Amino acid sequence: MKTVYPRLKKIVPDAIIISNFVCTGGKFLEETFRFGVLDFCDGIGFHTYNCNRRFQTPVDEWLTQMRNLRTLIRKYNDGKDKLVFITEMGGNQRNSFGSTEEESAIRLARLYLHARTLPFLKGIWWYDFQDDRWNASHNENNFGLVRADLTPKRPYFAMKSLAARLVRAELVGSETRDGLLLLHDGKEQFLAAVIQKPGVDLQLIFENGGLASEPLTLELVGSAALTRPWGFRDWTA
Template identity: 30%
Template sequence: MKHKALHVLAWACASWFVAQPAQAQEPFIVGVVTHFMNDEAPPLPRLRLAAAAGINSARDAPYWSSAETALGQWRVVPGWRTWLSGGVDLNMTPMAILCFSTWFHNNIKPSEPQVKPGYLQYVDYATRQLGAGVGFYEIWNEWDLGNDPKDPALSADYAALVRDTAPIVRRNSPQSTILAGSITSHGMRGGFAERLIDDGVLNWVDGLSLHPYVHCANGENATPEGWIKWMRSYSQKLTNKVGREVPLYLTEMSWPSHQGNCGNTPVTQAAYLGRAYFLARTLPAIKGMWWYDLIDDGVDKSNQEHHFGLLEYGTLKPKPAYGVMQAVAPVVRDFRYDAQASRQGAEVYMLYFDKGPERVLAAWTTGYTRTESLISPTPQSGAVRYVDTAAPNKGQQTGPDWSCNAGKCTVPLSLNGFVKIISLGSDG
């Protein structure tokens, strides 16, 4: 990449480097989608790989078709409980999607009167069998997919399903957070959430779930920076409608690494992962983001659906995105975002995070590689220390020495499209 000349970034006031008083908050959810809850193969080795990446929630589906293999014949798939207990033991909060019809209902959605009673029986059975370990339940998956999200009947049918389903989940699993929507990008743009709100969905659930993919958008809109602008606008639209902040859970989000239309290289996928997770923390309405998904679903290089994962299909070899997840997850998950200190420019992003006395700066550029001169009004000594997510396996690296004069410390640091996580030590 081309380098621009040294660019000096000065901060106008010392308070930008001083952490604000810590406030109690729930850890941000750094989640991942898995596709093996219904498998016969032991899930624990794959769940361990997720936990090793710093992930604190796994999302999967105890399928209705797996629970009721024939009309009135119910069973618990052994994988359900081993997946659930494995996740809990690894400190990953499980999310279960209550979804998908059965062959004897011709795979019809439970909006039809001949199907809904069976679906509600499934919900009751599954939530009783899974017990207290499930942290999140999501009602159905992408109801709007393949339909016209502007159709009032579509949202009304789904709202009615949520109205009938949520009380069953609440009764059987009172500790769980209940989510509705799993609204696709198409549905988000088509007003699906707004119609669900009009139909009263927020009276029955704890938040909305979204699948805000942008990898097929044009230009900047397909980048993490364009994506977060859209998310801010969307969140504000919902806030204005409801009169309060609507909790948003991004239960699927990612960029694929296939060859062809809407594709990216594995390296770009990795860079986008780091930037997207840090940017998600800048929007308070977003409570968590589940990367779709843990493992690639195939090996066809031109098949988009085969290449969303952090690990390669079959071999489970880590892709570049897996190493980036390991590097960013601890900060994204456990640190507090300092909005007052942070700056998001046209090309340079400087986001500050605190955890007790620890303070870090997540920095990158969306344009050319460039050198930024960091200026600190608080004392710094020795070499600047940072983790470069372009090479996370190297761990913490050292760069040039801080140079201090007349109470000001500066250090030049090269930035590019991969996040650098820079240690600023104690907040003083």
Template identity: 30%
Template structure:
């Protein structure tokens, strides 16, 4: 099977390096003073540098109210304050609640919303020099499960109507994310919020499309992006003249889970690789933040202990290796494109320079007849953390683990695909 390649650039934005227009971030917990895993920003900095991430995400303590200048931040918000000074990655800062300040868990009264808004504006004033992205709350919608008086779209809209203009007053050119929806089946909550005017008070929407408790086959990176593409299509149907930017501010898989069984370390590594390779080619998707950087414990029954790219002792898991390898493979490239030679088969193309392309190929379909790809003799391969690729003399089998390769631009058309028992 020969494939027609479209190598044209759609717009000038494509000439930017991926690292300059797309966020590869991780969630962490320096903002939790009691958290024993995230002991110091110095430890975290070295790991972030190894991964080469360009963004982080963390909860802001309400101790920010005790700070009156940037010099006060280490005393007011502890490890997070020190981290802002030494970690170069762009911070996403979650403006969440505090049980002492908001005993009702979510600010649903006018007085509580005023208290929250004052905190948010104060944070924007003090932190503006760090070029933060602020996120108004985190997974507000999930409280519906616990209390029918909480988690509603209506109450969330009242909050963002108060907080968004207060934050933008301090950082008029800054980015404020709204939504933060977790486990939002068929995107009902977020679509209702947008229908009611959410994007009048936000610069982008944040989503958490977890699938670690789905039946086994959809627990993949491909399915995460399929779900988010569905949301984007619905947004374009409802608002064809509006470009609504989406940020995946949490996504991850626990490798141990007493309730849902967990996902294997190798599958998690493949998932992270798949998402990082495809997501930058979606112009309306601005970034992904893997949850999370470090395991928070070792309890085999508690899934929250096992989301880390690194384990509790800060040893690198396969997903960390995959993330680092893939990001370093694409971060300096431009003009990412995804083509599909077959259903659920992905062929990603990136420009390293005028003379050189980088490509990634992976296949998510379950077929009785294998799919294969043949590369020109000029190809140089990049190992995905030592993964072996089944092959014949000249054909490579397409599987869920991506094949990473670099070829001269003039040879791109020599890549061939075939579906056969033996090619």
């Protein structure tokens, strides 16, 4: 990279040159940092396959992994950040090693939403779009958002819901205890409620002080949006 990086930047100054991609080789990655790879790239490529049943809290562990990576980068980059690109991330949904479709959809949604809290992270490429084949017991056959015949799976609908909102979204604020993220997608602000534990219902109460306002649009990830007028009916009265 010492030879190639300056030559590429001379030809295409605006090109973003990403380093070698590392999946599980944390020690190897640090060795490359120690030998100066951060001086000859614009960003770090990383693969994070932890959305399966080997991990008790996959998204939380992923966030910890990303923060640890940031700390490591700063250690070898004079305390400064470097762009990070997750060029592969995913999980299979069929065999005992993988997750159910519902689990995978929830984890995908949580991961992409929480990714917006990491300003140094510049992209996540989900692996992959389409199942390779039909063998349910084969670990590598079932990573797709759609089946081999292009039939959508639950994670597909989660990704579809999030894509339009998050492609340009920026974090405005957050309340991590309740998993609330306030984001702006370039046109308007929206509030994302991220359920912290599976099987837990979440109730949000909004107040507008009695002022006339536009209706609220509510969208459960993977489902159609629903517009509701302001107002509260006390069903217990």
